[in-house]
Amino acid sequence: MRNLLDTKSLSRDEALRILDVAEDMAATQQREVRKLPTLRGKTVVNLFFEDSTRTRISFEAAAKRLSADVINFSAKGSSVSKGESLQDTAQTLQAMGADAVVIRHGASGAPQTLATSGWISAGVVNAGDGTHAHPTQALLDAFTIRKRFFGDDSRGRDLAGLRVTIVGDVLHSRVARSNVWLLTTLGAHVTLVAPPTLVPQDVTAWPVQIRYDLDEAIAAEPDALMMLRIQLERMNAAYFPTEREYSRRWGLDAARSAALPADSIVLHPGPMNRGLEISSEAADSPRSTVLEQVANGVSVRMAVLYLLLAGERNESEEDAR
Amino acid sequence: MSTRTVLHEADIARALTRISHEILESNRGTEELVVLGIPTRGVPLAQRIGASLAEISGSAVPVGALDVTMYRDDLHRNPTRSPQPTEIPAGGVDGRVVVLVDDVLFSGRSIRAALDALQDIGRPAAVRLATLVDRGHRELPIRPDFVGKNLPSARDERVNVRLHEIDGVDEVTIGS
Numbered sequence: 001m002r003n004l005l006d007t008k009s010l011s012r013d014e015a016l017r018i019l020d021v022a023e024d025m026a027a028t029q030q031r032e033v034r035k036l037p038t039l040r041g042k043t044v045v046n047l048f049f050e051d052s053t054r055t056r057i058s059f060e061a062a063a064k065r066l067s068a069d070v071i072n073f074s075a076k077g078s079s080v081s082k083g084e085s086l087q088d089t090a091q092t093l094q095a096m097g098a099d100a101v102v103i104r105h106g107a108s109g110a111p112q113t114l115a116t117s118g119w120i121s122a123g124v125v126n127a128g129d130g131t132h133a134h135p136t137q138a139l140l141d142a143f144t145i146r147k148r149f150f151g152d153d154s155r156g157r158d159l160a161g162l163r164v165t166i167v168g169d170v171l172h173s174r175v176a177r178s179n180v181w182l183l184t185t186l187g188a189h190v191t192l193v194a195p196p197t198l199v200p201q202d203v204t205a206w207p208v209q210i211r212y213d214l215d216e217a218i219a220a221e222p223d224a225l226m227m228l229r230i231q232l233e234r235m236n237a238a239y240f241p242t243e244r245e246y247s248r249r250w251g252l253d254a255a256r257s258a259a260l261p262a263d264s265i266v267l268h269p270g271p272m273n274r275g276l277e278i279s280s281e282a283a284d285s286p287r288s289t290v291l292e293q294v295a296n297g298v299s300v301r302m303a304v305l306y307l308l309l310a311g312e313r314n315e316s317e318e319d320a321r
Numbered sequence: 322m323s324t325r326t327v328l329h330e331a332d333i334a335r336a337l338t339r340i341s342h343e344i345l346e347s348n349r350g351t352e353e354l355v356v357l358g359i360p361t362r363g364v365p366l367a368q369r370i371g372a373s374l375a376e377i378s379g380s381a382v383p384v385g386a387l388d389v390t391m392y393r394d395d396l397h398r399n400p401t402r403s404p405q406p407t408e409i410p411a412g413g414v415d416g417r418v419v420v421l422v423d424d425v426l427f428s429g430r431s432i433r434a435a436l437d438a439l440q441d442i443g444r445p446a447a448v449r450l451a452t453l454v455d456r457g458h459r460e461l462p463i464r465p466d467f468v469g470k471n472l473p474s475a476r477d478e479r480v481n482v483r484l485h486e487i488d489g490v491d492e493v494t495i496g497s
Contacts, residue, residue, distance in 0.1 A: 001401070017403065024388070024404040033441040038391040066391075155406075306391070311401030 001307045003115045003124040006133035007182035012158060015185055019143050020155050022296070022303035029065070029299060039068035042099040042309050047089070048127070049075040049105045054270055054294070055127050055137075059102045062301035068309070071098070086110060090119040098122045100309055108132035108174075123308040131172050137269055138178035140300040142186060144289050145224050147296065148265050160187030165217050167250060168228030168277050171198040171239075175269045176228055180206055193217045195250060197239045214250050218259050225260065226267040227252050227278045247276050254281035265289050324496030327472060333453065333491050336469030337366065340451050341373040343467050348418055351378045353446065355417045357387040359435055360405035362424040365486035366453060370422060383410030387421065387442075389434035407438075414443040420467075424482040426452040429463035454493055456480050 001014070028036055044063040046056050056072065063070045073093070086105075093101060100123045103111045108130030115124040128134040145162065146154045164183050170176045170192050183190050184207045191209045192199070203210060211217045218225070230246065240246045247253075252266065257279070260266075266278075266288045274280050283290060328336065348354060351374055358367030364386045371384035390396075390404040421435050432450060439448065451467035456474040474480060474495060481494045 021404060024391075024406065027407060028391070031442055036391045036441070037437065038396065306404075307401055310391075310396045312397060312399055 001123075001304075003111075003126075004135050004304055004308065005111050005115060005124065005126045007135045007138050007178045007185070008133070010135070010182065010185060012185050012187075015139070015142070015182060016156065016158060018139055018300065018303050018307060019146065021306060022139075022143055022300045023155050025302040025306070026296070026299040029295075035065055035067060037067050038306060039063070039066040039309050042068045043071065043097055044068045044100045044102060044305065044309075045071045045073055045093050045096075045098040045122075046127075047073045047093065047101050047103045049103070049110070050128070051076075052104055052128065054297075055104065058294070058297045059125075059127060059136075059301050059305075061298050062305055065298070066302055066305060068099075068305065071096070086114065087117070087119055090114055090117070094120040094122065100125060100305060102127050104128045106130055125304060125308065128174055131174050131177070133178045134174040135178050135182070136297070136301055136304060137175050138182040139304070140293055140297040141175075141179055141226065141267055141269070142182055143296045143300050144267060144293050145183075145188075145265070147292070148289060149223070158186040159183060162188045162223045163191065163221070164188045164224045164226060165191040165193060165220075165222035166226045166228065167193040167214060167217070167252070169198045169230050169234075169239075170194045170203075170228065171200050172231050172234045173228050176226075179226065180208055184208075191217060191220070191222065193250065195240050195246070214252075214256065215259075218256055221261045222264060223261075224265050224267060225252065226269075227282075229269060229271065230273055230277050232273070243276055251275075251277050251279065252282045253279045257282035257285060257287070260287065267293060270294070324494050326492050326494050328454075328470060328493035330491040333469070333493065336453060337369050338373055340467040340469060341370050341377055344370070344374065344420060344449070344451065345378060347449075347466070351375075351380050351382050353416070353418045354382050354420060355410055355412070355414055355445075356382055356384045356420045356422060357409075357414075357439075358384070359421060359423045359431060360386055360388050362482050362484055362487060363422045365484050366424060367420075367422040368486075370420070370451065383412055385410045387435055387438055389431055389438050392434035392437045394430060394434070407442075409442055414439065414445045416444070416446050418447045418449065419445040420449045420451055422451045424453050424484075425480050426450070426455045426463075426465050426468075427458055427480075429459045429461040432463050433461055453482060454480060 102125045104127040110129050111126035166176050193211045356367045356371045358364035371382045374382045385408045388405040388407040449466040452465045453469040454472050455468045456472045
């Protein structure tokens with residue numbers, strides 16, 4: 001694997017390989033000494049043009065547990081705020097000898113540009129770009145679902161036949177997009193539930209079912225319910241009348257959580273707006289996987305960095321993605 | 322290209338039984354023993370040795386697997402390898418005598434990686450090495466304690482161990 005830019009171009013076998021390696025990584029995190037020497041001498045740069053705490057520290061923890069050196073670069077207070085272009089920033093990192101660049105950028109496609117421009121030879125991992133993709137989040141969600149349903153028997157299995165319902169601001173959500181492609185590739189049936197104003201226009205081309213009513217979606221007995229964060233910072237138009245109305249119609253309150261089938265799980269990518277898209281009762285219930293997702297995130301990112309950096313650098317150029 | 326079989330099914334069984342006896346003799350009993358196979362083919366060999374130890378001594382011996390992939394020093398020279406599961410028996414390795422089991426001992430680099438991996442899991446009282454085939458050409462100061470067969474080989478020859486559990490047949494072949 002040379003880059004990880006999205007989940008749409010990931011084949012079933014490639015996705016399963018990442019998830020299976022993540023199983024091994026998770027196993028090493030149960031030990032007394034959790035650090036592996038695998039990526040000693042490699043440098044991973046976290047290049048964050050958008051604010052993010054969880055994703056950045058998750059990547060940082062993953063890289064450090066594999067013994068890589070980590071350089072954190074955030075746009076605030078850097079030369080980017082003085083107007084440096086992506087190209088100049090990238091070439092600076094190249095000159096410093098970065099082996100992998102983990103990039104988050106507000107513009108959809110920025111990681112793609114970085115990976116294909118020829119500015120750098122480092123592998124590129126997309127940590128979220130605009131409203132386009134957030135592949136490691138989707139991978140850790142799939143890992144969490146697989147682990148909850150198959151436990152120790154997870155290795156090598158896909159999600160065939162599981163019904164996953166994604167609820168909320170699909171329009172602005174790269175998490176939803178990456179999950180739609182990955183979960184479908186792994187054989188799950190994906191349903192989207194959102195206010196009509198927050199459904200993307202091109203959604204007819206997606207392999208999903210669309211619903212507008214959360215209660216109907218819950219009555220359809222999903223195996224996993226993924227609540228998306230309402231991205232208040234992107235709510236620059238009147239997508240719904242009030243937060244209270246949104247919460248009443250599309251929020252997972254205690255009653256809706258109780259109406260879910262007994263073994264259904266609830267995912268949330270975090271950070272949660274408690275009381276808006278998810279109630280505290282639902283977030284803290286045994287069916288909630290929020291904290292498992294955080295722990296699994298480190299294992300999945302370790303797997304991605306391992307597959308990106310551990311092998312020969314020039315292997316299989318043809319699968320450049 | 323010529324390939325010849327150097328160990329047949331009965332030879333392998335005999336070699337493993339002899340290794341089991343030697344382990345018991347050098348260790349005076351089984352109480353402290355933990356047998357760890359190095360994937361891929363060290364794992365079934367470790368299980369067979371564990372079963373044989375139990376049969377000879379009459380008491381069960383914990384058997385597990387120790388993956389060394391993430392400790393190798395040649396990762397960046399090869400296509401990315403997928404790690405294999407590591408399974409440490411419930412009692413752990415602290416204070417125990419760990420017998421590492423591998424199919425072929427060659428450069429010794431896998432064993433170096435195994436020693437590093439073991440160090441991250443615990444602190445055994447002693448570590449021993451059992452190998453079905455020792456083909457020479459060591460690159461590190463590592464030697465086996467228990468050997469099924471010493472097999473002189475040229476550096477570029479291929480030694481293949483095939484086992485029932487994985488390959489459907491028990492045999493060791495050497496070829497160029």
